[in-house]
Amino acid sequence: MDQSVFLKKFVRPDSLEFQREFLENGRLQSVPEERIIASEGDKLAHFPLVVDGLVRVYKIGETGREITLYHIGPGEGCILSASCLLSDEPFPALAETVEDSLLILVPRNVFKDWIDRYKAWREYVFRLLARRLGAILTTIEEVAFMRMDARIAAYLMKESQKKGPKLPLTHGDIARELGTAREVVSRILKDFERRGYLHLSRKSIEIVDAQKLRRTMRLAHEPGKYLTA
Amino acid sequence: MDQSVFLKKFVRPDSLEFQREFLENGRLQSVPEERIIASEGDKLAHFPLVVDGLVRVYKIGETGREITLYHIGPGEGCILSASCLLSDEPFPALAETVEDSLLILVPRNVFKDWIDRYKAWREYVFRLLARRLGAILTTIEEVAFMRMDARIAAYLMKESQKKGPKLPLTHGDIARELGTAREVVSRILKDFERRGYLHLSRKSIEIVDAQKLRRTMRLAHEPGKYLTA
Numbered sequence: 001m002d003q004s005v006f007l008k009k010f011v012r013p014d015s016l017e018f019q020r021e022f023l024e025n026g027r028l029q030s031v032p033e034e035r036i037i038a039s040e041g042d043k044l045a046h047f048p049l050v051v052d053g054l055v056r057v058y059k060i061g062e063t064g065r066e067i068t069l070y071h072i073g074p075g076e077g078c079i080l081s082a083s084c085l086l087s088d089e090p091f092p093a094l095a096e097t098v099e100d101s102l103l104i105l106v107p108r109n110v111f112k113d114w115i116d117r118y119k120a121w122r123e124y125v126f127r128l129l130a131r132r133l134g135a136i137l138t139t140i141e142e143v144a145f146m147r148m149d150a151r152i153a154a155y156l157m158k159e160s161q162k163k164g165p166k167l168p169l170t171h172g173d174i175a176r177e178l179g180t181a182r183e184v185v186s187r188i189l190k191d192f193e194r195r196g197y198l199h200l201s202r203k204s205i206e207i208v209d210a211q212k213l214r215r216t217m218r219l220a221h222e223p224g225k226y227l228t229a
Numbered sequence: 230m231d232q233s234v235f236l237k238k239f240v241r242p243d244s245l246e247f248q249r250e251f252l253e254n255g256r257l258q259s260v261p262e263e264r265i266i267a268s269e270g271d272k273l274a275h276f277p278l279v280v281d282g283l284v285r286v287y288k289i290g291e292t293g294r295e296i297t298l299y300h301i302g303p304g305e306g307c308i309l310s311a312s313c314l315l316s317d318e319p320f321p322a323l324a325e326t327v328e329d330s331l332l333i334l335v336p337r338n339v340f341k342d343w344i345d346r347y348k349a350w351r352e353y354v355f356r357l358l359a360r361r362l363g364a365i366l367t368t369i370e371e372v373a374f375m376r377m378d379a380r381i382a383a384y385l386m387k388e389s390q391k392k393g394p395k396l397p398l399t400h401g402d403i404a405r406e407l408g409t410a411r412e413v414v415s416r417i418l419k420d421f422e423r424r425g426y427l428h429l430s431r432k433s434i435e436i437v438d439a440q441k442l443r444r445t446m447r448l449a450h451e452p453g454k455y456l457t458a
Contacts, residue, residue: 059366059369059370059373061370061373061374062374062447063374065373065374067369067370067373067374069366069369079362080362080366083355083358083359083362084359086352086355086358086359087355087356087358087359087360089359089363092363092366093366115351116348116351119345122344122345122351123315126312126315126316127316129312129315129316129358130312130313130315130316130318131316133308133309133312133362134318134321136365136366136369137288137298137309137321137322137365139369140288140296140298140365140368140369140372141288141290141296143369143372143373144288144290144294144296144372144408145290145291145292145294145296145408179373179374218291
């Protein structure tokens with residue numbers, strides 16, 4: 001995908017003028033995997049759009065544990081960046097490439113100017129925003145209401161829809177995704193293996209009984225069950 | 230506070246035309262306390278602004294437990310409503326008045342039209358948005374990384390800054406605020422009382438040793454400590 005495909009497919013320009021400005025001002029940049037593109041406290045100079053690849057936005061807690069807020073895939077922009085640029089606030093999280101990625105960087109003033117001048121750009125940014133707010137609320141619900149074993153089951157099922165039953169995930173990957181400790185993930189995965197839901201090997205997890213794993217997803221917190229730390 | 234005070238103080242109109250339209254189109258409505266003003270799945274007809282009073286936006290989990298996403302106080306609008314109106318998505322939570330409240334209701338089409346036509350309105354909505362996103366991320370961090378005893382301590386300290394050391398709160402109030410079970414809140418509060426941090430009586434909680442309570446706020450999750458359900 002190049003800039004003009006990105007523009008037509010996702011932003012849907014409402015004028016030739018905007019189309020021209022988008023191609024002129026949006027700078028393409030390749031970023032290798034596992035590179036931090038924004039840190040907590042940064043004053044942002046650009047609004048980043050993902051053409052190819054994947055960016056993870058996350059927080060680190062006091063004990064060094066991480067929790068993923070959301071991922072930004074092809075066609076999407078980082079809504080937390082939009083919010084920071086529009087309000088002149090520093091970036092409140094970390095953003096890191098998960099894969100080799102191709103980004104379009106729209107300079108701060110251009111981003112704001114387009115919000116004022118182009119309805120198509122406003123609508124694009126608001127669409128992103130609404131979808132993302134929904135995803136963030138789902139995260140809050142899961143973290144607050146679901147037991148950790150249910151959250152791990154839900155995460156594995158979601159990943160297997162994209163990648164098939166054999167998932168190239170380490171226990172540490174899952175811990176970082178869900179904001180828990182690796183020991184907790186290992187304990188729960190071993191329990192799942194013992195029950196015959198999945199098979200563990202070095203650097204991969206194979207789902208053996210998707211139906212039983214799916215049933216585990218429905219476990220909500222109950223008072224007296226302390227399975228969440 | 231009336232509509233024109235609200236407008237000048239918070240929205241800061243950029244034209245007489247906008248000022249006139251705001252006063253013409255924004256309908257004032259009194260809502261008594263504990264009234265649901267939007268439910269999950271609602272198609273919203275208005276963007277609500279709070280002139281006086283307080284609105285709580287929250288989610289209910291499968292077990293019936295609630296978690297507060299944020300409060301909307303005087304001068305603020307509901308950003309989740311803005312996002313739904315702009316994206317034509319249904320409302321994904323519940324909004325309920327905590328106190329007798331006075332709202333300004335801006336009809337859906339007027340709200341969208343102003344976003345296109347008035348920079349002052351766009352900036353007002355974006356300011357709300359950025360502040361709110363920050364608050365929601367803080368909620369995710371607290372839910373994911375802090376132990377429930379630390380979250381209760383933090384909540385009591387925050388409330389006492391507004392209302393003094395004697396807080397008119399029930400255990401159920403705190404449970405609804407933090408997304409946990411009342412039994413869990415009662416157990417932790419009794420533990421705090423035993424340690425001399427506070428004194429419990431019917432329908433109120435008095436903070437006796439704020440310094441010790443504050444120290445409790447720093448407890449993060451550690452693997453093997455299951456104090457969160």
